Amino acid sequence: MNKEIQLVKRPEAAPTHEHIKIAETERPVPSQGEVLVKLLYVSVDPYMRGRMSAAKSYIAPFQLNEPMEGGVVGEVVESKADALQEGDIVTGMLPWKEYAAAPADTLRKVDPSLGPVTTSLGILGMPGLTAYFGLMDIGQPKEGETLVVSGAAGAVGSTVVQIGKISGCHVVGIAGSDEKLAYLKNELGVDEVINYKTESVPDRLEEACPNGVDIYFDNVGGDISDAVYPLLNKFARIAQCGAIASYNVPNDQGPRMQMHLIKSSALIKGFTVGDYQDQFKEGFSHLAQWLQEGRLKYEETITEGFENIPDAFFGLFEGANLGKQLVKVAEPSQK
Amino acid sequence: MNKEIQLVKRPEAAPTHEHIKIAETERPVPSQGEVLVKLLYVSVDPYMRGRMSAAKSYIAPFQLNEPMEGGVVGEVVESKADALQEGDIVTGMLPWKEYAAAPADTLRKVDPSLGPVTTSLGILGMPGLTAYFGLMDIGQPKEGETLVVSGAAGAVGSTVVQIGKISGCHVVGIAGSDEKLAYLKNELGVDEVINYKTESVPDRLEEACPNGVDIYFDNVGGDISDAVYPLLNKFARIAQCGAIASYNVPNDQGPRMQMHLIKSSALIKGFTVGDYQDQFKEGFSHLAQWLQEGRLKYEETITEGFENIPDAFFGLFEGANLGKQLVKVAEPSQK
Numbered sequence: 001m002n003k004e005i006q007l008v009k010r011p012e013a014a015p016t017h018e019h020i021k022i023a024e025t026e027r028p029v030p031s032q033g034e035v036l037v038k039l040l041y042v043s044v045d046p047y048m049r050g051r052m053s054a055a056k057s058y059i060a061p062f063q064l065n066e067p068m069e070g071g072v073v074g075e076v077v078e079s080k081a082d083a084l085q086e087g088d089i090v091t092g093m094l095p096w097k098e099y100a101a102a103p104a105d106t107l108r109k110v111d112p113s114l115g116p117v118t119t120s121l122g123i124l125g126m127p128g129l130t131a132y133f134g135l136m137d138i139g140q141p142k143e144g145e146t147l148v149v150s151g152a153a154g155a156v157g158s159t160v161v162q163i164g165k166i167s168g169c170h171v172v173g174i175a176g177s178d179e180k181l182a183y184l185k186n187e188l189g190v191d192e193v194i195n196y197k198t199e200s201v202p203d204r205l206e207e208a209c210p211n212g213v214d215i216y217f218d219n220v221g222g223d224i225s226d227a228v229y230p231l232l233n234k235f236a237r238i239a240q241c242g243a244i245a246s247y248n249v250p251n252d253q254g255p256r257m258q259m260h261l262i263k264s265s266a267l268i269k270g271f272t273v274g275d276y277q278d279q280f281k282e283g284f285s286h287l288a289q290w291l292q293e294g295r296l297k298y299e300e301t302i303t304e305g306f307e308n309i310p311d312a313f314f315g316l317f318e319g320a321n322l323g324k325q326l327v328k329v330a331e332p333s334q335k
Numbered sequence: 336m337n338k339e340i341q342l343v344k345r346p347e348a349a350p351t352h353e354h355i356k357i358a359e360t361e362r363p364v365p366s367q368g369e370v371l372v373k374l375l376y377v378s379v380d381p382y383m384r385g386r387m388s389a390a391k392s393y394i395a396p397f398q399l400n401e402p403m404e405g406g407v408v409g410e411v412v413e414s415k416a417d418a419l420q421e422g423d424i425v426t427g428m429l430p431w432k433e434y435a436a437a438p439a440d441t442l443r444k445v446d447p448s449l450g451p452v453t454t455s456l457g458i459l460g461m462p463g464l465t466a467y468f469g470l471m472d473i474g475q476p477k478e479g480e481t482l483v484v485s486g487a488a489g490a491v492g493s494t495v496v497q498i499g500k501i502s503g504c505h506v507v508g509i510a511g512s513d514e515k516l517a518y519l520k521n522e523l524g525v526d527e528v529i530n531y532k533t534e535s536v537p538d539r540l541e542e543a544c545p546n547g548v549d550i551y552f553d554n555v556g557g558d559i560s561d562a563v564y565p566l567l568n569k570f571a572r573i574a575q576c577g578a579i580a581s582y583n584v585p586n587d588q589g590p591r592m593q594m595h596l597i598k599s600s601a602l603i604k605g606f607t608v609g610d611y612q613d614q615f616k617e618g619f620s621h622l623a624q625w626l627q628e629g630r631l632k633y634e635e636t637i638t639e640g641f642e643n644i645p646d647a648f649f650g651l652f653e654g655a656n657l658g659k660q661l662v663k664v665a666e667p668s669q670k
Binding site: 050056057058218221222225234235240241242243246247251252253254255256258259260261262263264265266267268269270271272275 | 385391392393553556557560569570575576577578581582586587588589590591593594595596597598599600601602603604605606607610
């Protein structure tokens, strides 16, 4: 039998176990051109919360009573396609099933020589590319500018702060635990760190940004962003990557911020990594190079066990993870 | 004696007569390089509300117990500068005094052959340039796109809707009286009009924008903008010109909008006309050409009398004006 994780009810606020069911189904049989993949690692990401709602967005909602899906790393265990062979390690978007079938051309073969295979779900995958394009294209960092990053210790944020340092910025990272702050400061070289759970973000931001804010890479929204807007410098740029503080709050209200944009002639640009599909190769090659040169580091929080995917996902909204949150669901086969 | 209008108290909410005093002072004497100007027309503009507050912005606050200032058209009645002669009509930023002295090089001589001298405070002045650069640079209008304009019957908005039509857009104008709507539709050729005071803006916007919203030129903010955000198309552009709905509301709150930007990969860019100072000549020549070709029209609401400047200014926040709100304070001298 084949376990899968289904969405059975759409959450209004925070997702919990009542919205999800672990079901047992038949193991799928690949058709011609498809492969059967044994899932090894599953990525859980904040954006998936959006797909649990029925509202139209940049990506279709999950279907009720069907498995949720997301980025995974898996092993090909049966191939009916020429492009992939049994034993190949692949990455792609697959349903949360222990074994899933998919057309071979929707999967990408992972090159294990570039780094551990999990990096294809993190720094050499969507989170890394999200960080790269959001900061480089929207943020346009220049030497000496001040970059503020919310959700700085997450998979995206921890890459942004490092590309900010590579770009010569004064980097200020906001995160939610002293362990995360220590990691940002000591391991990643972030200049100033703020614990939004224990410190006054407006006060600390003023201290940490004596020259104002030129770039804000925002994963969070909510009152952390409210505290950043008044500090924006003339022609500041905000890369609006996420708004995790609002995802579980129906009709979230806050101070209107248009006047801050007018006062500073600032820009906010929402984006998703798919906007940059045509440039993935370029982004990927920069990230891989920096990684190999030791200029980019990454951290993973790995939960074990297929059944624990939901808890790992729910934990994102409490900031439980340092770096990329993954779930290891199986060992690769012995060759 | 020389009347002037002073700021005597900073407003928290809407400005009223308690914040303003009409004082009598000496008529100034121009120094070398200066001219004495008799004010003919005074421009009152929503942005001046910001200068009445002490908060730092893109332009310095007005000083307490000093005259307010703004764009004017006046006549040189005494010159101690080679560049200007008695009888010249000039425009520039001057204090609200019946007669004001200023360095000649801070004033621009008005060419009356281009149109009535009042156009240098409207369609051939800051409001026209604001409309031009906000729409063309931030909005980037393309044939067949949908452009929504709030404050559509004001000095800026009524120019934006017309440049939108010249650019081939489906133009939707939002304003606050049936007289304004009739003007937008019948005189300016706006495709769809919405009365935000008597109609449901969200419902009417959905009807008026069957293909969603590609460009939003926002003069207003507040709940009109809240209704536009959900309709944004992929890669929509918002030119954030003003937020008059928030100017008189301390700590104005509303739905957080970051998620709309993410869902549609949309952009909001705040701006002021000064950002485009290096390109004024280009903008001016486009506007003057369209005006002479009869492709741009304009309307003025002219209040009479120096003492009525404050009421004309206060009226902006109730939407009293159609097109550019001016105050005529004197007749030019007979030559």
